Amino acid sequence: MPGNSFGQVFRITTWGESHGPALGVVIDGCPPRIPLREEDIQVELDRRRPGKSLVESPRKEPDRVEILSGVFEGLTTGCPISLIIYNKDARPGAYDHLKDVFRPGHGDITYYRKYGHRDHRGGGRSSGRETAARVAAGAVAQKILDLSGIKVIAYTLALGGVRARRKDLSFIYQNPLFCPDPEALPAMEARVAEVRAQGDSIGGVVEIIAQGVPAGLGEPVFDKLDAELARALMSIGAIKGVEIGSGFAAAEMLGSEHNDPITPEGFRSNHAGGILAGISNGDEIICRVAVKPIPSIAQEQDTIDIHGTPRKITVGGRHDASAIPRIVPVCQAMVRLVLADHLLRQRAIEGWI
Numbered sequence: 299m300p301g302n303s304f305g306q307v308f309r310i311t312t313w314g315e316s317h318g319p320a321l322g323v324v325i326d327g328c329p330p331r332i333p334l335r336e337e338d339i340q341v342e343l344d345r346r347r348p349g350k351s352l353v354e355s356p357r358k359e360p361d362r363v364e365i366l367s368g369v370f371e372g373l374t375t376g377c378p379i380s381l382i383i384y385n386k387d388a389r390p391g392a393y394d395h396l397k398d399v400f401r402p403g404h405g406d407i408t409y410y411r412k413y414g415h416r417d418h419r420g421g422g423r424s425s426g427r428e429t430a431a432r433v434a435a436g437a438v439a440q441k442i443l444d445l446s447g448i449k450v451i452a453y454t455l456a457l458g459g460v461r462a463r464r465k466d467l468s469f470i471y472q473n474p475l476f477c478p479d480p481e482a483l484p485a486m487e488a489r490v491a492e493v494r495a496q497g498d499s500i501g502g503v504v505e506i507i508a509q510g511v512p513a514g515l516g517e518p519v520f521d522k523l524d525a526e527l528a529r530a531l532m533s534i535g536a537i538k539g540v541e542i543g544s545g546f547a548a549a550e551m552l553g554s555e556h557n558d559p560i561t562p563e564g565f566r567s568n569h570a571g572g573i574l575a576g577i578s579n580g581d582e583i584i585c586r587v588a589v590k591p592i593p594s595i596a597q598e599q600d601t602i603d604i605h606g607t608p609r610k611i612t613v614g615g616r617h618d619a620s621a622i623p624r625i626v627p628v629c630q631a632m633v634r635l636v637l638a639d640h641l642l643r644q645r646a647i648e649g650w651i
């Protein structure tokens with residue numbers, strides 16, 4: 299199946315299904331002599347794995363990563379890095395009632411119309427479980443970003459209509475929702491509990507920022523940095539919108555308000571979100587994504603089966619009430635992958651490698 303790879307210089311291919319034996323990623327184009335241990339990757343996977351809090355799918359996946367290739371004596375060799383994560387709590391037989399019927403809001407109907415059959419064991423390849431492989435690859439990408447002092451931080455800006463502000467970035471990993479606002483957290487938790495009790499689901503907004511990105515990343519026309527970030531983030535299931543900098547608010551602003559004045563000390567504001575003409579300007583990069591509510595809900599819904607016959611469906615199974623918070627480390631990983639790829643492209647131009 300084409301479409302499983304991402305990146306130009308730092309390239310990844312993810313593989314595996316939600317209820318197969320394992321999933322993983324092959325990374326090609328990683329420079330040699332970069333320190334890399336399984337623990338560096340594991341810490342990121344632990345933030346994404348299911349079964350940690352009430353908002354999340356109760357599926358118990360330890361998501362232990364094993365490095366199969368491309369690392370020797372703790373350093374990358376320059377050869378393809380292969381990472382594997384075994385599925386430990388798959389229940390392929392538990393989805394037989396979904397074999398011939400399409401879940402509204404999920405990829406069942408489009409996979410069936412494209413391929414003529416589908417893997418009905420959970421989401422199969424369209425399951426958010428695939429994002430474990432992206433997070434693992436993102437941890438490797440961060441190793442490259444570390445060499446240039448680049449930090450990528452992601453957090454929950456809104457959940458089920460409850461908005462947070464970027465108040466305390468040190469608070470993100472102290473709460474299960476990756477909320478940066480201690481005052482907004484209780485209302486978010488209450489909203490999750492309320493929606494879960496109704497057998498329903500919610501979405502929200504994730505913000506991703508990148509600090510320390512040098513000016514000059516991004517290509518002048520099609521592979522503009524903002525275009526690449528939007529593509530990378532939109533490639534995650536459940537994401538329905540991407541904003542860079544002021545985003546959709548720009549449409550309501552005057553030029554005199556939106557332009558970021560340039561001073562000898564730097565830009566006085568950052569409506570650009572750190573990118574001008576597709577090229578990083580040295581300021582903080584700011585992206586936001588809109589996350590839709592989880593499609594698999596416990597309420598009865600109208601659908602059809604593969605013969606086009608109207609059916610009622612109550613999905614059941616082990617599902618998240620919201621893709622937030624688990625999608626937060628996935629967004630962070632995709633931004634890391636884009637920046638590492640573009641850093642290596644730029645360093646290649648400058649003769650670094």
Ligand SMILES: Cc1cc2nc3c(=O)[nH]c(=O)nc-3n(C[C@H](O)[C@H](O)[C@H](O)COP(=O)(O)O)c2cc1C
Nearest residue numbers: 404405424425426535536593594617618621624625
């Ligand atoms: C981390 C993560 C977890 C998700 N968990 C679930 C889930 O438990 N149940 C579900 O139906 N969809 C879940 N989704 C969303 C579906 O995978 C997604 O809606 C589906 O692939 C259809 O793609 P689309 O929403 O981009 O159209 C999750 C997505 C992500 C990224």
Ligand SMILES: C=C(O[C@@H]1CC(C(=O)O)=C[C@@H](OP(=O)(O)O)[C@H]1O)C(=O)O
Nearest residue numbers: 316348355357420421425426427616617
């Ligand atoms: C297992 C994970 O999340 C899954 C994402 C998902 C979906 O449809 O996206 C549906 C559920 O799993 P299943 O494929 O068993 O129905 C979630 O539990 C994971 O992220 O590791």
